[in-house]
Amino acid sequence: MPPSGVPLPPASAALTDSEYVRLASVVMACAGGAGKIRLTGGEPTLHPTLVPLVASLAKLTSGTVGITTNGLVLHRSLPALLAAGLGSVNVSLDSVDRGKFRAMTRRDALPTLLKSLRLCREHTDNIKVNCVVMRGFNDGPGDFEGMLRFGEELDVDVRFIEYMPFSDNGWDGESKYMPYSEMLSAISQTSYALSPLPPTDPHDTSKWHSHPSSPRRVGFIASMSTPFCSSCNRLRITADGSLKVCLFSNSEVSLRDAMRDGVSDAELEAILRGALGGKERRWGGSGELEELRERSKGNRAMTAIGG
Template identity: 40%
Template sequence: MTKPKADWRNPGPAPTGGPLIDTFGRVGGDLRISVIDKCNLRCTYCMPAEGLPWLEKEELLTVDEIDRLARLFHSLGVRDFKITGGEPTVRRELPEIVARVCALEGVDVSITTNGLLLDRLARPLREAGLRRITVSCDSLMRHRYAEMTRRDAFDKVTAGLEAAREAGFDPIKINCVVIRGSNEDEAVDFARLAREGGYDVRFIEYMPLDAERTWEREKVVPAAETLAAVSAAYDLAPVVQDAPQPATSFRFADGAPGVLGFIPSVTKPFCDSCNRMRTTAEGAFRVCLFALEETDLRTALRSGADDAELERLVREALWHKWPGHKINHPDFVRPDRSMSMIGG
């Protein structure tokens, strides 16, 4: 970790200009915007079978409020935006939200979805300006997919992937959370899918963000182990990356299409170079996925705060960003919220 320019625990006032920066010199350039907390799946590593208490409609940020925050962060140098949930496609206004964010100059916008509604939304989202999409899918076996998501919806996912391809999305990424005892034996199958379909498949380590708090470290499959399994089946060539990325990426050495990424979020966290920030569906600003504190932007928005005041709140929160989430430390403390409530 870069030596902080100030004591992050008591850093004094945040800078009033320049890039969005914390005391370690990390620049916040990536904003994940959650548009809803509801989801039409019940993934075992995320929420209970009966779901969670959902936000009321009036608690969600409106389209105009999301638009205003996106414009604010854009004015502060943010160019990478990802629309998340919950499941973002269950929000009726999603195409309009996407269109507004995509209208900002020089931005790279994507969404993360479970794909169940892409058969009818892929084209409207593409027409709204979206070019990149990520579909979460943790098993290529219908029965196992149903076990992990508590929904028999695998056919909807495959239909959604096909609809995304037909709509012209490129790249199409597939996120796979690898859990020991559940799906670690499918790594090579996912690699084969990448080769045959030209997908960008990313293997993600299982993180402690489930609402039922049943996460066990023993169920974490190190990314290095997944990489070794895939490398035993295919010759891989590393992808040269211009800047630090969460995923270590590889192409197939024989020139086959597709990219494989391995994200060691638990065993080798990328906190040192993390540039990610998040707004939850009800307008809480989080500077880390595992943050224990949030900054309420919705109250400020609805009480008439101007952009200068919103900027002050954002800069102050980021200035206090901690070194990292401490998953591998004995004093690790889980956030109160689960992944669906935070936004991926």
Template identity: 30%
Template sequence: MISHAAGNETRPKLVDRFGRSIEYLRLSVTDRCDLRCTYCMPKGFKGFEEPEDWLTFDEIERLLAAFARLGTSRIRMTGGEPLLRRNLSELAGRIARLPGIRDLSLSTNATRLDRYAESLKAAGVSRINVSLDSLDAECMEKITGHDSLPKIMAGIMAGKAAGFSPIKINMVALRGINDHEIDGMVEFCIAHGFILRLIEAMPMGSTGQRASFLDLGPIQARLKEKFDLRPQAAELGGGPARYLTTADGNANIGFITPMSQHFCATCNRVRLAVDGTLYLCLGQEEKFEFRPLLRGGASDAELEAAIRVAIELKPQKHDFREKPEKVIRFMSQTGG
């Protein structure tokens, strides 16, 4: 775990107009992905940002340093698939060394993690989240568009060997597709010491709007009884999951329920897309463009002032239930 804690108590905090402290930034380092998950990116999609429009490592480091000076302490590198960005371990090291950053993590589909696990761990990434929606190769090919399971499993085990802790397995629960595998995924994660997080599909873009939504409420009640799960009081990261733990405290299962039981009142995060666009909510269109400032000679003080202006745009809640067709951008374009 990164530690720049000294003096953090006196650092200014980013607080939005609804009183939420914004301490968590999800950084997209690329909008490209080597998979085409049915709820995320359409097959054949080619509307990617051009590399010259991506923020450079220098620009990312400078902007994240400004966020850190204002109290943001958690960074998660995402995509698309972040391991498609060249020299990601170098960027990780630069972020990890920023004063004020105390937690650097990575979300990945793990298809390339076996190549990069050790260098990322050495650079300062302490935790990883891996997308794994099924333990069945045929089902994974149906969901991801590729024969992806062997590469993903190799990546997960490489991450375990490299010493990442915890490793969280993110499973998007899809009615009629992988819902029959949930119990098996729980058993797999308990056996390997992973934290399972079950996620409700969100109606982002045409793919998300067509996803087979599954309400996790009844699933949670059933798993609670079958595996003798109890409420988990300890914090297990800075995200929105609500956790249950086994009676012996050795295994945890999280539930991310943006649809059936949203967590907007405690939302502490914003998302920075690869082109420098800051998205204030997954389910709304409010955004702020930082690339023109970074490439237009803005001072550090002007960047910090712009961050405060941007945070004021953060909406109170999403409209996924009321207006599921509202957000047309895909998850990969927003950033994890």
């Protein structure tokens, strides 16, 4: 989160719940009803009608409806969300060290987040904890061991994510970016001995590992060092209704404007398929990390895209 916060668009720019549901129904029709729907951020638990929105979306898919959240107020709505059909929860947690958590988030809220996580674990086991690793901040063997021990104690999957370049997030290459291979090297210095698991889903973005002391998995999202663009089947629709076929692409198509201009569902599907046809082979069209870094300056901030 930038020190100055993030600019909030006017409410009229955001999709309405009925527009969310309509777009989801068109996407699900394209996917044969087999896709997953995930509500990300900003912070989805602040959406005033999140519970009925989840209930409406859950009726559209044979997959799961999930959320990615910072977890700070998840405990307030979790029982109602689960009853509405919420099937999975991803929680962003970059450190279990209270001081580092406060430095990263600018609030001393780690106990509140842990309260939400423990409550969540009482009701579902479909939980992943996501940790973005930044060199010089949470990249030491002790940081990895603390996160792995936390995942083991709570009985949840933990995923370590390579730091990625986006507008205004301070990504400057080697000084903060830690590749997957170095994460494994740091973990090898801890008491955790990881073993790679064979892939079970050709579209999975995570490299999964096991460790002997827990039935839960440890994952790595290595989008920088080992791009998985050729197998990625994810689409992102921003809160203001723009379609991004790649997280790193500067190209967007406004589905909100198309809907408000009166297009039919068939025309919406044609727009979707046209955008998919223009998807680049790697990193939104970038060939090297430095090129991706430069292109990221014209992209949205991650807080405006969603995870």
